[in-house]
Amino acid sequence: MSQTAAAAQARRIAAALSEILVPFYERMERVAATVAATPAPPGQWTESDLGPVQDRIVELIAEDDALVGMGFVPAPLVMAGQERAMLWWQRNDGRTSRLRLNFDRTSIDVYDYVEMEWFTQPAAGQARVSMGPYVDYSGSELYIVTAAVPVLVEGRFVGVAGADLLFGELERRLLDVLRKEPFEAVIVSAERRVIVANSARWVLGTRLASVPAAGVVDGDAVYAAVEPLPVGTGWVLALAGTEESGNNFG
Amino acid sequence: MSGLTPLISPSAVGGRADEVVQRISEAIHLGLLGDGEKLPSEVELAAQFGVAPMTMREALAALRAEGLVETKRGRSGGSFVRRPTSPPVxxxxxxxxxxxxxxxxxxxxxxxxxxxxxxxxxxxxxxxxxxxxxxxxxxxxxxxxxxxxxxxxxxxxxxxxxxxxxxxxxxxxxxxxxxxxxxxxxxxxxxxxxxxxxxxxxxxxxxxxxxxxxxxxxxxxxxxxxxxxxxxxxxxxxxxxxxxxx
Known part of the structure; x- marks a missing residue:
């Protein structure tokens, strides 16, 4: 097989997959920009200061059926007098409602988001984050991907703009791209999790022993090419060829 | 990322208020619904449990009577979970x-x-x-x-x-x-x-x-x-x- 041909195919497909994800990040980035445009200084923000943010979230969440949750999650004490807060909306059967959680940190039920990866990774400087899919027993839908981007005010991290994406819907769109290809392909997340594949060779949700790398053998498959999705979430596309059908990359 | 409401209605309830009451009180005692958490609206809950809105109203009234739910009026109103210190034994x-x-x-x-x-x-x-x-x-x-x-x-x-x-x-x-x-x-x-x-x-x-x-x-x-x-x-x-x- 030609490694160069496989690499070119991988770049093309990874770009097509990215196009499915990018609009979600652009929406989150619009929420982030609306937050950042708040006139009052962070630390003194009130719910009413963030009125435009609320309007923006409620408007954007209705734009795509895969969006089941969307919001702004401030860093501690960015909201005046509130250690934890959440401006988060959920959509269920076409109805949008605000999510209210318990932030009492002494309680066993506490939802301490500052420890969640979708919060810590943007806080640590990653521009586009994608966690999951996971079973969100604390959410409005059961199997979701949580995506997030950092919100910066004059370079300072003040929280994340995020979205919950219904995984079944995301899977359908990603698979729509993959299933047209004549070779086996799999998307794997940074935590080695199988996101979606056009072959039953991989079990969705399973964590692979290692992140796929070009030329590496995995079972009876060889990864002919591995390409990060340009969207920048740490997801990679791997194309596999079997020993026999190794030259189908054109 | 939210409250645990989806899992309190895993299988359909039979459409009776007491079954809804049972489900929600279990969820509260198991900690699936957090103390102080706001429940979805009556209409949303009714849809979630697949019961008539009147049945849901009846169930919420029973939960209020048991002190497991508190309903506040007004703009920031709604029904909130109130978990007792000890579940009934x-x-x-x-x-x-x-x-x-x-x-x-x-x-x-x-x-x-x-x-x-x-x-x-x-x-x-x-x-x-x-x-x-x-x-x-x-x-x-x-x-x-x-x-x-x-x-x-x-x-x-x-x-x-x-x-x-x-x-x-x-x-x-x-x-x-x-x-x-x-x-x-x-x-x-x-x-x-x-x-x-x-x-x-x-x-x-x-x-x-x-x-x-x-x-x-x-x-x-x-x-x-x-x-x-x-x-x-x-x-x-x-x-x-x-x-x-x-």
Whole structure:
């Protein structure tokens, strides 16, 4: 097989997959920009200061059926007098409602988001984050991907703009791209999790022993090419060829 | 990212208000609904449970009467969860006394299937944060001051294992099983649970998940559930003895 041909195919497909994800990040980035445009200084923000943010979230969440949750999650004490807060909306059967959680940190039920990866990774400087899919027993839908981007005010991290994406819907769109290809392909997340594949060779949700790398053998498959999705979430596309059908990359 | 409302209606309720009341009070006592959490609107809840809005209104009124839900009027109003410090014990005692030993064994057979498979898959699929949470919940059980806190910490551990398995169906099953088992185990002195042993077993399961050792995680989870059967059977026998003497 030609490694160069496989690499070119991988770049093309990874770009097509990215196009499915990018609009979600652009929406989150619009929420982030609306937050950042708040006139009052962070630390003194009130719910009413963030009125435009609320309007923006409620408007954007209705734009795509895969969006089941969307919001702004401030860093501690960015909201005046509130250690934890959440401006988060959920959509269920076409109805949008605000999510209210318990932030009492002494309680066993506490939802301490500052420890969640979708919060810590943007806080640590990653521009586009994608966690999951996971079973969100604390959410409005059961199997979701949580995506997030950092919100910066004059370079300072003040929280994340995020979205919950219904995984079944995301899977359908990603698979729509993959299933047209004549070779086996799999998307794997940074935590080695199988996101979606056009072959039953991989079990969705399973964590692979290692992140796929070009030329590496995995079972009876060889990864002919591995390409990060340009969207920048740490997801990679791997194309596999079997020993026999190794030259189908054109 | 939110409250635990989806899992309180895993299987359809029969359309009766008392069944809805039962589901929601279980969810509150198991800690699936957080203290102070705002419930969805009456209309949304009715849709979620598949009951008529009037039935939902009746159910909410009953929950208010039991003090489990508080309704506030006005702009920031709505129905909020109010969890009592201790769940009611007597109905749980009556339930365990009324069970048969074969029924208990069957309940635990099912639980072994669900918990064992969940643990195996969790070992293959858990994220780093799932694993961290399992250790945190294990520690929480060790330090839980009241029986009510133990119910919640134990139940959340098992649900977290199921969540880590990536299976929404196993998670729903685990929630339903916890609702049946957890109260009998932790609220009744007759069950005589040794918290330290329980904590040790949870710790071992968490460690097997972290080590990505599926076979070991399954074996440990099955043994753990088998231990629960022994405790509940013994407690049931004590209860029917007392009943016969009374």
């Amino acid at each position: 007597e109905p749980v005692r009556q339930r365990l006394a009324a069970m048969t030993i074969s029924g208990l064994r069957d309940l635990v057979d099912e639980h072994q299937g669900v918990a064992g498979q969940a643990a195996r898959l969790a070992a293959e699929r858990a994220s780093a944060s799932n694993a961290r949470r399992l250790f945190a919940l294990t520690e929480q059980l060790g330090g839980a001051p009241t029986p009510g806190d133990r119910v919640r910490a134990d139940c959340r551990f098992h649900i977290e294992v199921a969540v880590a398995s990536q299976s929404a169906r196993l998670t729903r099953r685990e929630v339903g099983l916890q609702a049946e088992v957890s109260g009998m185990l932790w609220l009744l002195p007759e069950s005589a649970v040794d918290v330290a042993v329980h904590v040790e077993e949870h710790h071992a399961i968490a460690a097997a998940v972290l080590a990505e050792d599926g076979a070991e995680a399954r074996r440990l989870a099955e043994n753990h559930v088998a231990g629960v059967l022994r405790l509940l059977t013994a407690a049931h026998l004590r209860l029917i003895d007392e009943g016969a003497e009374a």
